[in-house]
Amino acid sequence: MGAGAFFSFRRFRAMVGKEFVQMRRDRITFAMMIGIPILQMIIFGFAINADPKQLPTVIVAAEHSTYSRAIIAAMQNSAYFRVVRTVASEAEADLLVEEGRVQFVLSIPEQFSRRLLRGESPALLLTADATDPAATSNAVGAFRQLAEAALARDLEGPLHHLRRGKAPLEVIVHPRFNPEAITQYNIVPGLMGVVLTMTLVIITALAMTRERERGTMENLLSTPVKPMEVMIGKIMPYIIVGYVQVSVILLAGRFLFRVPMIGNIPLLLAVSLLFIAANLGVGLTFSTIARNQLQAVQMAFFFFLPSILLSGFMFPFRGMPVWAQCIGEILPLTHYLRIVRGILLKGNDFAHILPNLWPIALFLLVALSIGLKRYRRTLD
Amino acid sequence: MSEAPYVIDVRHLTKSFAGKTVVNNLSLQVEPGEIYGFLGPNGSGKTTFIRMLCGLLRPDAGSGSCLGYDVLAESDRIKANIGYMAQRFSLYEDLSVRENLIFMGRIYGVPDLDAAVDAMLERMQLTPFTGQLAGTLSGGWKQRLALSACLLHRPRLLLLDEPTAGVDPKARRDFWDDIYTLAAQGVTSLISTHYMDEAERCHRLAYLAYGNLLTSGTADEVIRASGLTTWSLSGKNVHALAPRLKALAGVEQVVPFGNVLHISGHDAARLELSLQPFLHGEYSSQKTEANLEEVFISLMQQHKVI
Ligand SMILES: Nc1ncnc2c1ncn2[C@@H]1O[C@H](COP(=O)(O)OP(=O)(O)OP(=O)(O)O)[C@@H](O)[C@H]1O
Ligand SMILES: [Mg+2]
Numbered sequence: 001m002g003a004g005a006f007f008s009f010r011r012f013r014a015m016v017g018k019e020f021v022q023m024r025r026d027r028i029t030f031a032m033m034i035g036i037p038i039l040q041m042i043i044f045g046f047a048i049n050a051d052p053k054q055l056p057t058v059i060v061a062a063e064h065s066t067y068s069r070a071i072i073a074a075m076q077n078s079a080y081f082r083v084v085r086t087v088a089s090e091a092e093a094d095l096l097v098e099e100g101r102v103q104f105v106l107s108i109p110e111q112f113s114r115r116l117l118r119g120e121s122p123a124l125l126l127t128a129d130a131t132d133p134a135a136t137s138n139a140v141g142a143f144r145q146l147a148e149a150a151l152a153r154d155l156e157g158p159l160h161h162l163r164r165g166k167a168p169l170e171v172i173v174h175p176r177f178n179p180e181a182i183t184q185y186n187i188v189p190g191l192m193g194v195v196l197t198m199t200l201v202i203i204t205a206l207a208m209t210r211e212r213e214r215g216t217m218e219n220l221l222s223t224p225v226k227p228m229e230v231m232i233g234k235i236m237p238y239i240i241v242g243y244v245q246v247s248v249i250l251l252a253g254r255f256l257f258r259v260p261m262i263g264n265i266p267l268l269l270a271v272s273l274l275f276i277a278a279n280l281g282v283g284l285t286f287s288t289i290a291r292n293q294l295q296a297v298q299m300a301f302f303f304f305l306p307s308i309l310l311s312g313f314m315f316p317f318r319g320m321p322v323w324a325q326c327i328g329e330i331l332p333l334t335h336y337l338r339i340v341r342g343i344l345l346k347g348n349d350f351a352h353i354l355p356n357l358w359p360i361a362l363f364l365l366v367a368l369s370i371g372l373k374r375y376r377r378t379l380d
Numbered sequence: 381m382s383e384a385p386y387v388i389d390v391r392h393l394t395k396s397f398a399g400k401t402v403v404n405n406l407s408l409q410v411e412p413g414e415i416y417g418f419l420g421p422n423g424s425g426k427t428t429f430i431r432m433l434c435g436l437l438r439p440d441a442g443s444g445s446c447l448g449y450d451v452l453a454e455s456d457r458i459k460a461n462i463g464y465m466a467q468r469f470s471l472y473e474d475l476s477v478r479e480n481l482i483f484m485g486r487i488y489g490v491p492d493l494d495a496a497v498d499a500m501l502e503r504m505q506l507t508p509f510t511g512q513l514a515g516t517l518s519g520g521w522k523q524r525l526a527l528s529a530c531l532l533h534r535p536r537l538l539l540l541d542e543p544t545a546g547v548d549p550k551a552r553r554d555f556w557d558d559i560y561t562l563a564a565q566g567v568t569s570l571i572s573t574h575y576m577d578e579a580e581r582c583h584r585l586a587y588l589a590y591g592n593l594l595t596s597g598t599a600d601e602v603i604r605a606s607g608l609t610t611w612s613l614s615g616k617n618v619h620a621l622a623p624r625l626k627a628l629a630g631v632e633q634v635v636p637f638g639n640v641l642h643i644s645g646h647d648a649a650r651l652e653l654s655l656q657p658f659l660h661g662e663y664s665s666q667k668t669e670a671n672l673e674e675v676f677i678s679l680m681q682q683h684k685v686i
Contacts, residue, residue: 026474214473216470216471219464219529222434223484224456
């Protein structure tokens, strides 16, 4: 009997087998794990509106003139836009939108000022990432007035006649990804992350504390089983539960809410593994710290609240104060939400989501190390 | 490793919880194949001591070895070779009898597991309960299941914490038969118990009170070392005498056994003098050997005074 091995597949399999049987026997918990996603889908069918400011914007300027500068300056001055930079091509701007780095692209066409002066009402194109309609609608509304007001100041004196009659310029808004601004399109994919966070963290937070409370930890610790085998063995069955939840939501989203899913579903399922594991890691860490099951549940809620409030699920991420965004950036749910929306609504591929993938991986690594370090190999 | 003179050899083990010393400077040696009894009143530190042996608790001080492996540094190796039965049922109540055994067998890597589990179920007469959830077994059957689980991987050392608490007499006898058979095969057992008849069945025993080892040795050695003199008194209405006897000089304990009274004390001469009026006449009397229970109770009382 090899006692020295750090990880034995045989003992790991024993743990997994046991956890599966126990999970199957615990009917109520099992029903909850499937019921929660459905319940949340119904509850969060409504959107919560907010008024985010300082939305990152890039400018694609085919012309540099007094008028274009006036418009950009007016955007800067309004609280809604934060012009992060000017790029040369539409393609480059598009990529930034797809990756979710910016919310808006303002395109100023060639000969803008010439046509303006001739009274031809040239068009300004404002492209918006409308995945989360709540995040963009106010800013879009503000832009129309702001552009006209900016020009009004310049069209004085001899040019005053241009202000009469029809509008001097036209603003074309091009909402990308979710043109009709249907909030369910944003909420339903977001729910996937929320449901996984909510159920998986609680379930695993209970896993180890339950062994301790029922006294079975004493038996387990007296055997040669290693912390790694126990922890991963306990995580395993719930990964499958996580996938069941993902499937329920995807199917309901597709057939109940008719959310368009243009992205690569297998890619989404693959990266979901990382997110599921991250949540299970947190739960397991909690369960090595909590003294009893009640504490474990409280800790899970302690994690769940910032996750749901600061991740961009409840409120548009860019509408939150900086300190809240900083916390949000740490949470795996924030990054997962961007990935899910990115894949489902924008058709992101692997390269697009990479910037949001590694923060989750890092989080998982930290959570598991804390868990393993805190795993008490003795009863005292 | 079996050449080592002692299977358990620990010295000066000490453990305290929140400043309260629960096991105090305890040294113990157990030889291979020995059945070692571990006795002591509730809260005397038996469970704590056994937990330290199998690495479930870290001693605050002291050192020692178990099966030749260091208690502090090699608990992984110790765990693979012992069978530990906790005082409280600590298998999974939501797994069936068979599932529990299969789980434990897999953890220890028992070869040919299905057959081994079947044989164990048969041997412990658990076969009728194979598919029943462990949580629904009666107390005694739970104990038997727990014992089966720690025998499955054929450990060389058994650490059994009150394995027969709540078990019926027939099952207890079966249990002791098993322990003797295993001992003959070289398996060593350390068994904590509150039953005096079981104490007498052990090759050697130790008595613990308030964390201190008060006495150890074979049952005879323990009795002789106690220096206790006992008289048995029998006759009609002998029980009515008890209150009077208790008040006499030199009398430390008066214990009824059926229609016999056992009167004991440390000072043989004073005891005999005090009992003089009762030794003749209507009661028949006899100087006998103290039994373990009297020895233990007297040890406990003495220790309390200190
Ligand atoms: N984890 C712990 N934390 C604090 N105190 C403890 C802990 N474990 C045991 N004790 C204390 O240590 C003392 C000895 O307990 P232990 O369980 O070893 O006694 P025992 O001899 O096994 O008693 P019993 O015959 O009732 O089983 C008790 O006073 C108990 O309250
Ligand atoms: Mg005990």
